[in-house]
Amino acid sequence: MSTTEATAATNPEMAALKQRLKATWESGDYGAFAIYLERGAVDFLERIGIEPDTRMLDVACGAGQISVPAARAGAKVTGVDIATNLVEQAQSWARNEGVDARFEVGDAEALPYDDASFDLVTSLLGAMFAPQPDAVAAELLRVCRPGGRIVMGNWTPEGFVGGMFKIIGRHAPPSPLMAPPVKWGDEATVRQRLGEGAELTLTRRHYPFEYPFGPAEVVDLFRDYYGPAQKAFAALDEAGQAALHAELTQHWKAHNQAADGGTYCESEYLEVVARRAG
Template sequence: MSSTDNTMPPEMQALKQKLKTTWMAGDYGHFAKFLEPDALAFLARLNLQPDQRLLDVACGAGQIVIPAARAGIAATGVDIATNSILRARERATEEGLTTAHFDEGDAEALPYADASFDVVSSLFGAMFAPRPDCVAAELLRVCRPGGRIVMGNWTPQGHVGQMFKVIGRHVPPSPLMASPLAWGDEATVRDRLGHGAAHIIITRRNYAMRYPFGPADVVEFFITYYGPTNRAHAALDGAGQAALRADLEQLWAASNRAVDGSTQVESEFLEVEVVRN
């Protein structure tokens, strides 16, 4: 089981509870539907073999684990959000996926024995935990020697990175919270994971985000269904909400490549592949 020291000062305990509440807000399972095509592309690049064991950290409602299990992979998902785990379990049961397993748990203290998995993935998930050194240690710990850790992390300069910067200007993050976007910096990633790696491959990619409605409605969609935007919006008064909405609408409109009334944005991310030493 986790080697992470779970003794935390009250301030960090309060922050982690707030983060749990944030990720349980909205409806991540519904939110992620429009992101599914490139999530499946990420899964395909994992090149999983039938005898391998997969752990997806911060798994949401199972957007990686469910299709992996459909292919017969023994796949486990773990997430801090209780409602996402319950929905993921429902989906697995509905489809009769006996190789899919889901646990409620923390990326900073994974509830698994050392070297339990052949592949450990996290697509825009583990990067949002507040203590990145704990996350890095846990990802390395549960991956077997010779196994792989594969992360997708938003870059600071990409569209989603810019979106989080907009939100942060309106609702500043806790000073206890390490910037999630540091996971999108190549040097930082190598520093955090390099000591446990035989080698690291980092590739810059673009993630396609396509919505059949315009940028203003995309912002409304994020406010309704995406926990971080939902909670930031709720923390503001009426004038603040209008200002946040206006800034987000401006960002989405500026990044939009569609000309037919829909929204198509490509957001840069780092795809990080670590081979465990």
Template sequence: MSTLTPEMESLKARLKATWMAGDYGYFARYLEPGALAFLERLSIAPGTRLLDVGCGAGQIAIPAARAGVRVTGVDIALNSVEQARTRAQAEGLDVRFDEGDAEMLAFEDGAFDLVVSLIGAMFAPRPERVAAELVRVCRPAGRIVMANWTAEGFVGQMFKTIGKHVPPPPLMPSPLLWGNEATVRERLRDGVAQLQLSKRLYPFDYPFAPSEVVEFYRTYYGPTNRAFATLDAAGQTALRSDLEHLWAQNNRATDGTTRYDAEYLEVVAIRATAD
């Protein structure tokens, strides 16, 4: 395993702090319908060994465990891991949640039947390592499934809007490249026998107006929270204005609430079997 450069070590520390900011467990409550729809399409049989990479507060790990799946979840944000553990313990579920890095998964080769990342591993700074690790810990003929925001979709546009005010780190390729079909085919070229890519829509439904949604993200969603924190008062006002405009422009609700669908790329790969 190669040693991290000081620059990469610093970047990874900043990314960890970003995802520990806010309160992802609370933020993710509004993401549960889309997470459950994603999970349902996986049709996971009871007893399957599942690794959830970037598990957050257990949005898919916990319902999968309820259905008898043998679940392990990892995330770089320790506070999210602790929230997931608390939820699992409250329900009496046997789920393992660990602090972990998608680029350096602490599991043996072929340890899992199914490796999943719902809007998680796409944010790691070294995508080639992520791809290799997802494949490595999946057993031969097992599945690797990802959901990744596209650059063209609403969340992609939100990140671009934030990036105009707070430039992304130069060492890190855009996470939205994980939503590009050609890029994914290149990254998952080795060790994969089959690859299926599908564009899907993730539902977002908030019982409050777009201006309140922006404040909700600023308070609870780590990347937005940290972006605002780096700006002075004028910068925060400008960012808030641009985000409110984006949300209002894309809002499909007409009753004072906020509703939209965000495009993502669903990636389903089958690990190649040994020769």
């Protein structure tokens, strides 16, 4: 039994939280939602520089946004995610693309793989949402071989998405057991979590959000398809839902750079490249 599994077994509140998080990510339809995130995912993957036959693990892989393209580029890809339906979507996409990638249901805090199993461990806007970040950091380091790389993309507290999470949190506060996900976008925190086991390169970048409809409709998209937003709205009464929708819409309007009736915003994220110590 891993340390995380042992903690969950002895802490029923944490075990219950993890079940709620699994249900959250299985709600909505992240595959449909992530269509609009494709451009940023491609940019992230291109900077990694995938070599053929690289043993790659994509943690919190979602519907395969970077896993499937990496497999297409010749990597030997394994994707793992807590949400069963997203794993099924990734498997279906890989079959349709005719690429050799395997996808499994699993927990970023207790990865079901041997030590030093992978040359490259990635997580784009995924592992940052696990509730126990120290356990995540330990697992990312454990499964990466000495000399291998861990590459993450994590929303920053100061960025556009960080601001959106603050708004949602004011209306529907998260569990006190949940470590703030955006701390993975704080450089000092990342150095504390990964710095002793890896050489770090931290770069602030911008992720594009582009939609062919206005800010209010973007908020509708989040409410209908993005699990955390869907659950936040569901926790509120009618008046609370209206207030949350109005504040989120104003947030998108204030940052919208589009002039054609659509929506274009950029959100800062921290690109983490950690070279595993030998």
